[in-house]
Amino acid sequence: MTNEELWQTALGEIELSISKANFITWFKNTSILSLKDGHVVIGVPNGFAKEWLENKYDLYILRALKNIQGDIKSVSCLISSGPTQSFPQTNKEITVDAVQAPKKSPVFYEKKPPISQESNLNQKYTFENFVIGGSNELARAACYAVSKSLGNVYNPLFIYGGVGLGKTHLIQSIGNEALKINPQTRIKYISSERFTSDLIDSIKTQKIQEFKEYYQKIDLLIIDDIQFISGKEKTQEEFFHIFNYLYQLNKQIVLSSDRAPKAIQILEERLRSRFEGGMIADVSKPDLETRLAILKIKALQNGVEITEEALEFIATNIKNNIRELEGALNRVSVSAQLTKKSLDSAYTKQILSDIISSGKKKGINHKHIIKTVSDFYEISPADLVAKNRKQEVVKPRQIAMFLMRSELSYSYPGIGDKLGGRDHTTAMHAYEKISKEIKLDERLDEEITHLRDILYTIN
Amino acid sequence: MKLICTEVNFKKAIFNCERVVSKKNTLPILNNILFETEKGGLKLSATNLEIGVSSKIGAKIEKEGRITIPAKLISNFSANLPSGENISLELVDNNLKIKSGINKAIIKGISAEDFPLLPLRKTEYLLDLSSLELKTAILKVMPAVAFNESRQELTGINLILKEKELIFAATDSFRLSECQIKIEEININKETYKLFIEKNENVIIPANVLGELNRMLAPDIDNRVKITIEEGQIFFEIDGIKLVSRLINGKYPEYKHIMPAEYKTRIVGEKQVLQNAIKMASVFSAGGSNEITLKISQEEEKIFILSSSAEVGENSAELKFDITGPSQEVVFNAKYLLDGINATTTSQVAILLNSEATPVAVREINEKSGEVLDNFTYIVMPIKN
Numbered sequence: 001m002t003n004e005e006l007w008q009t010a011l012g013e014i015e016l017s018i019s020k021a022n023f024i025t026w027f028k029n030t031s032i033l034s035l036k037d038g039h040v041v042i043g044v045p046n047g048f049a050k051e052w053l054e055n056k057y058d059l060y061i062l063r064a065l066k067n068i069q070g071d072i073k074s075v076s077c078l079i080s081s082g083p084t085q086s087f088p089q090t091n092k093e094i095t096v097d098a099v100q101a102p103k104k105s106p107v108f109y110e111k112k113p114p115i116s117q118e119s120n121l122n123q124k125y126t127f128e129n130f131v132i133g134g135s136n137e138l139a140r141a142a143c144y145a146v147s148k149s150l151g152n153v154y155n156p157l158f159i160y161g162g163v164g165l166g167k168t169h170l171i172q173s174i175g176n177e178a179l180k181i182n183p184q185t186r187i188k189y190i191s192s193e194r195f196t197s198d199l200i201d202s203i204k205t206q207k208i209q210e211f212k213e214y215y216q217k218i219d220l221l222i223i224d225d226i227q228f229i230s231g232k233e234k235t236q237e238e239f240f241h242i243f244n245y246l247y248q249l250n251k252q253i254v255l256s257s258d259r260a261p262k263a264i265q266i267l268e269e270r271l272r273s274r275f276e277g278g279m280i281a282d283v284s285k286p287d288l289e290t291r292l293a294i295l296k297i298k299a300l301q302n303g304v305e306i307t308e309e310a311l312e313f314i315a316t317n318i319k320n321n322i323r324e325l326e327g328a329l330n331r332v333s334v335s336a337q338l339t340k341k342s343l344d345s346a347y348t349k350q351i352l353s354d355i356i357s358s359g360k361k362k363g364i365n366h367k368h369i370i371k372t373v374s375d376f377y378e379i380s381p382a383d384l385v386a387k388n389r390k391q392e393v394v395k396p397r398q399i400a401m402f403l404m405r406s407e408l409s410y411s412y413p414g415i416g417d418k419l420g421g422r423d424h425t426t427a428m429h430a431y432e433k434i435s436k437e438i439k440l441d442e443r444l445d446e447e448i449t450h451l452r453d454i455l456y457t458i459n
Numbered sequence: 460m461k462l463i464c465t466e467v468n469f470k471k472a473i474f475n476c477e478r479v480v481s482k483k484n485t486l487p488i489l490n491n492i493l494f495e496t497e498k499g500g501l502k503l504s505a506t507n508l509e510i511g512v513s514s515k516i517g518a519k520i521e522k523e524g525r526i527t528i529p530a531k532l533i534s535n536f537s538a539n540l541p542s543g544e545n546i547s548l549e550l551v552d553n554n555l556k557i558k559s560g561i562n563k564a565i566i567k568g569i570s571a572e573d574f575p576l577l578p579l580r581k582t583e584y585l586l587d588l589s590s591l592e593l594k595t596a597i598l599k600v601m602p603a604v605a606f607n608e609s610r611q612e613l614t615g616i617n618l619i620l621k622e623k624e625l626i627f628a629a630t631d632s633f634r635l636s637e638c639q640i641k642i643e644e645i646n647i648n649k650e651t652y653k654l655f656i657e658k659n660e661n662v663i664i665p666a667n668v669l670g671e672l673n674r675m676l677a678p679d680i681d682n683r684v685k686i687t688i689e690e691g692q693i694f695f696e697i698d699g700i701k702l703v704s705r706l707i708n709g710k711y712p713e714y715k716h717i718m719p720a721e722y723k724t725r726i727v728g729e730k731q732v733l734q735n736a737i738k739m740a741s742v743f744s745a746g747g748s749n750e751i752t753l754k755i756s757q758e759e760e761k762i763f764i765l766s767s768s769a770e771v772g773e774n775s776a777e778l779k780f781d782i783t784g785p786s787q788e789v790v791f792n793a794k795y796l797l798d799g800i801n802a803t804t805t806s807q808v809a810i811l812l813n814s815e816a817t818p819v820a821v822r823e824i825n826e827k828s829g830e831v832l833d834n835f836t837y838i839v840m841p842i843k844n
Binding site for chain 2: 021045046
């Protein structure tokens with residue numbers, strides 16, 4: 001066993017016996033410098049860690065080391081920057097001059113993002129760097145076909161799917177691909193919110209005609225997040241006219257939304273039917289393999305050196321959203337850069353622990369629910385469990401049952417049992433009743449959301 | 460814990476400790492100041508695990524004890540205390556009761572059990588020098604310290620221990636400031652010092668700890684500062700205050716070869732006049748590099764400070780300075796030059812130079828003899844054209 005392995009194993013044991021804050025504070029950047037005749041010298045980053053390790057944690061450390069290697073008898077600390085040197089010493093040969101001439105008026109070129117002004121397209125979104133998986137195959141194929149033959153195949157093309165799954169990437173790729181084929185194509189990418197505000201501006205400045213004419217000249221109109229025009233009647237009306245005009249001329253229209261056209265509330269019927277008239281494709285949550293492929297590409301693009309296991313760990317634990325996936329990768333790579341550690345799965349786990357565990361149901365049981373509900377409705381837990389049917393107790397009791405079912409997935413007989421030995425049918429009735437009422441009664445819905453919040457912030 | 464102390468002492472101890480407490484700690488107890496009775500006095504300690512400070516003040520102790528108190532709270536509290544009233548402290552469970560004049564406060568503390576132990580020096584002191592002299596040296600080199608943390612060694616001040624002198628130096632790679640203190644003016648522990656400099660004559664002290672030290676040293680009272688250096692750490696002791704910090708690991712860049720051995724041109728004149736002229740010129744200077752031109756004309760026996768920018772306009776100032784040597788015309792970053800001139804403590808300064816592309820020095824002038832002093836040198840590189 002090398003010294004490093006020995007220390008890592010010992011740290012694993014020490015970590016269990018002291019609090020996390022203490023562990024991070026005192027054992028960060030420590031290492032075993034030497035091991036000789038049963039005496040271990042630990043390298044620590046500063047004098048404070050030395051004092052603390054030698055005086056407060058000496059027994060923990062010795063015990064942990066002894067458990068692994070029985071012949072270790074004593075431990076001492078030495079202040080050293082150790083192997084995790086905070087800066088590379090390699091520049092020793094290249095003597096950096098202490099003083100050098102400052103440069104003449106550094107001219108700052110403003111780094112322009114690669115967005116072409118006219119079309120609003122971001123050139124980083126292309127089909128080449130889009131990762132195809134089972135969840136987005138159809139949408140991607142539709143987009144690709146559209147880009148090859150604008151206005152002829154699927155018109156309008158409607159892409160929908162959850163947050164951060166690549167809708168924007170896909171629809172912008174259409175634009176970029178179309179530009180590649182014919183640079184003269186007039187393309188406009190715009191979010192529906194922006195579309196609305198432009199429209200309002202044009203009404204304000206009485207240039208609505210120009211606004212219409214501008215859009216009527218476009219060959220490919222891409223509108224992102226179309227669901228936001230729901231409820232905006234004037235925008236819908238103008239959009240309807242522009243839509244019709246372009247459609248008649250066989251100009252391509254691409255729309256994206258976070259839900260299917262049917263599910264967009266307050267959308268005029270004539271618009272809805274038009275959206276549904278073309279091709280509708282959805283982008284769903286990527287499977288594990290796709291997530292892993294995405295991570296690999298991102299790691300390659302950003303030059304992050306990371307082990308396969310670490311990538312797998314991220315991919316298995318972050319499921320919902322590609323943006324979160326990228327965020328997690330960025331987070332581990334940046335923190336690894338700062339601490340100069342290699343990116344393996346243990347390190348990744350440590351860094352991502354708080355992201356991953358958040359929102360999960362940890363260590364909550366029926367007692368928490370009873371307490372939370374009784375506190376919230378200001379009744380005693382005993383009343384909640386008691387055999388009576390007082391008006392003010394009945395509803396909280398049903399809510400408690402509902403929460404036990406929905407949050408903890410307890411069985412109905414189990415729920416009845418926990419709440420004063422009631423019949424399982426009572427629990428079933430309660431669950432169904434509350435589930436129904438939530439949809440009708442907004443206040444109840446709020447109360448339950450609030451209760452959930454309290455429940456998960458207890459720990 | 461039960462004790463009485465004066466308001467002046469109390470405030471001083473808190474002032475010395477509070478700044479060290481950092482805000483971004485993983486350990487909550489590091490946001491606190493440790494109060495403990497020690498040998499007939501009250502000792503306050505604080506640390507952010509890079510710097511540790513303890514300040515001991517006189518107090519009448521009735522009962523021993525220790526507790527930690529949130530630094531921010533106690534510092535706000537002490538700032539609002541009326542002057543002239545004695546302060547009595549009493550610890551009941553984990554609550555510190557404070558009484559002072561009309562004020563009574565109870566502050567909830569955290570047990571001192573988990574407060575980090577401040578490292579103590581194990582060896583005898585190495586240097587013992589005047590606080591005023593140390594303060595001057597710190598203030599002279601501080602402006603040249605680099606803020607950027609990409610080269611960690613430049614965020615510290617280089618202390619070089621020589622047989623005949625101590626050298627403080629700092630650079631951010633555009634300018635360099637060096638200040639020397641003669642060994643004769645310092646009490647050194649001769650044996651230890653000799654042994655020490657044989658092994659290691661060059662350490663890098665984090666600039667922030669010297670900043671703290673500077674803040675604690677009163678500008679008008681001369682105290683003795685004792686300095687000890689041990690494996691990776693430096694200890695300062697001044698009149699009941701102990702300050703400990705880690706040293707920066709690494710190699711400070713060699714800079715001696717950059718300082719020219721001799722200079723062709725020298726100008727000497729009033730510091731105030733020069734400062735004003737540079738400040739005025741920098742109002743008009745162009746671009747991010749804040750360029751100004753220093754033109755020395757031997758024929759006219761004048762110097763000019765010029766600046767111009769296409770958008771703003773231009774400015775020039777004509778100064779009567781003593782000139783020796785040939786005419787020169789050099790472009791500077793106004794801030795870098797001004798920092799050096801501001802760091803001088805004499806009423807007259809000298810600027811020494813060779814050409815428009817070689818290092819330029821700022822030095823002080825002895826008030827009586829008019830000689831150029833060589834214990835402080837500020838080097839600044841001209842801007843290349």
